[in-house]
Amino acid sequence: MGQPSILVVDDEFAVQQALKAWFSKSGYETHTADSGEAALSKLEEVPFDVVFLDIMMPGLNGIETLEEIKKRYPSTIVVMMTAYASIESAVEAMKLGAGDYLVKPLDPDLLDPLVARLLKYRELLQENVLLRDQISRMIRFENLVGKSDAMQAVYTMIRDVAGSDASVLITGETGTGKELVAKAIHAVSPRCEAPFIPINCGAFPEHLLESELFGHEKGAFTGAAFARKGRLELCSGGTLFLDEIGEITPRMQVDLLRVLEDKRFFRVGGERPIEVDFRVVAATNRDLQKAIQDGTFRADLYYRLNVVSIQVPPLRQRTDDIPLLAQHFLDRFSRETNKNIDSISREAMELLCSQPWQGNVRELQNAIERAVVVCKKRQVDVADLAFLQCSAAMPSADQALEQVIREHIQRVLKAQGGNISKAAQVLAIHRSTLHKKLKEYGLEPEGKN
Ligand SMILES: Nc1ncnc2c1ncn2[C@@H]1O[C@H](COP(=O)(O)OP(=O)(O)OP(=O)(O)O)[C@@H](O)[C@H]1O
Ligand SMILES: [Mg+2]
Structure with a gap:
């Protein structure tokens, strides 16, 4: 960028000349105009960084010109000047987005610092907008929230595969967000204008899944009073999301494989082949490799589906996403329930971060929803998450009692932010007993281990 440029707009020639001389001396590229109309046509030719605008002018007055400039060029800074200052016009000008309001005669020594300050302010604003944009791109992707490296890797994969028609297999434990990943792939793909059609393969018995997917002709089976399109047909041009693909029966596996290879199929009871253009995204929380070894899942179908695989990591492997997700759900549920809950206390957040989240x-989303229901203040506290503490980490059947006690004390202490009195209260034992136990088990009272 070259010199900042200034446009001086005043119907008085003397003012134009004085300001032009001053700003030129200060190194600004300066132009003049003698009316609002003239100013607007100058701005149409070249952009200016700052406009000094007189209020009382024949024709378009300064306030009207300001309004027009801000409408057309919102980032142009406009400074109003007038010999007839009034509170009303000053308020009006500020409301319309004027950068400042000066009373004539102007003190020339104040002009340079003013311009410098306004330019700096605009630069910061623009930087702020850029940074916000960058941050929001880092902590979310479509409807997925998460800033961990693991999630960044997922976002990158989604972006990489979106442009192609390659089949994608999304794996991950229950509740990790596989469906959101599938939707995000569709949303950033060239197919985004066409439908995203999900079908939960685990939700139907074989014959129903078949007619859901392929549709059926009238009279194809008892109860088929009308012909009906299947989801594949509805999907035309879009993305078919085969959820819980690990659940389909061997016969459906064969049928599906054929459709994926031929891109054509028959409605149940139909004789006319139907051609469809679709992209397949499938998801499962099963270990399909193992299912192949066990002989319950066809290897050829697996390779068809798994051209690209995206593994969505479990929440416990990306604990740095927990605060972000918790706040995201809090905002949502507090809005939905019209409650004014805006934050989560430090202790409560620590408790959330230390949960196993099977x-x-x-599960985290449900926990926040529950907490919002019981919360009576503006902040969610550990008390609102009491249900977590009792259900947290069930001891396994082969653990020694001493070890269970040790772990329980540790957990409670952590949840109470290392506060011995509070922890003793929760454990329903005396402070001194807790101290003794801590020593016995070699635990840190700070609750750091
Ligand atoms: N990264 C995330 N950001 C925001 N919400 C999320 C995220 N991951 C999951 N969720 C929410 O959690 C819930 C479960 O997500 P989703 O249904 O996508 O999981 P899934 O992996 O398909 O689970 P399942 O294997 O049980 O079908 C949904 O309500 C979803 O909106
Ligand atoms: Mg799912």
């Missing part, structure tokens, strides 16, 4: 993001 049910992953879905």
Whole structure:
């Protein structure tokens, strides 16, 4: 960028000349205009960084010109000047987005610092917008929230595969967000204008899944009073999401493989082949490799589906996403329930971060929903998450009692942020007993281990 440029707009020739001389001396590229109309046509030719604008002018007055400039060029800074200052016009000008409001006669020594300050301010604003944009791109992708390296890797994969028609197999434990990943792939792909059609393969018995997927002709089976399109047909041009693909029966595996290879199929009871253009994204929380070894899943279908694989990591392997997700769900549920809960206390957040989350993001989401229901203040506290503490980490059947006690004390202490009195209260033992136990088990009272 070259010199910042200034446009001086005043119907008085003397003012134009004085300001032009001053700003030129200060090194600004300076132009003049003698009316609002003239200013607008100058701005149409070249952009200016700052406009000094007189208010009282024949024709378009300064306030009207300001409004027009801000409408057309929102990032142009406009400074109003007038010999007839009034509170009303000052308020009006500020509301319309004026950068400042100066009273004539102007003190020339104040002009340079003013311009410098306004330019700096605009630069910061623009930088702020850029940074916000960058941050929001780092911590979320479509409807997925998460800033961990693991999730960044997932976002990158989604972007990489979106452009192609390659089949994608999404794996991951229950509740990790596989469906959201599938939707994100569709949303950033060239197919985004066409439908995204999900079908839960685990939700139907074989014959129903078949007619759901392929549709059926009238009279194809008892109860088939009308012909009906299947989801494959509805999907035309879009993305078919085969959820819980690990659940389909051997016969359906064969049928599906054929469709994927031929891109054509028959409705149940139909004789006319139907051609479809679709992309397949499948998901499972099963170990399909193992299912292949066990002989319950066809290897050829697996390779068809798994051209690209995306593994969605369990929540416990990306604990740095927990605060972000928790706040995201808190905002949502507090909005939905019209409650004014805006934050989560430090202790409560620590408790959330230390949970095993077997049910992953879905379980965290449910926990926050429950907490919002019981929370009576503006902040979610450990008390609102009491249900977590009792259900947390069930001891396994082969653990020594001493070890269970040790772990339980550790957990409670951590949940109470290392506060011995509070932990003793939760454990329903005396402080001194807790101290003794801590020593016995070699635990840190800070709750750091
Ligand atoms: N990264 C995330 N950001 C925001 N919400 C998420 C995220 N991951 C999951 N969720 C939410 O958690 C819930 C479970 O996600 P989803 O249904 O995609 O999981 P899934 O892996 O398909 O689970 P399942 O194997 O049980 O079908 C949904 O309500 C979803 O909106
Ligand atoms: Mg799912």
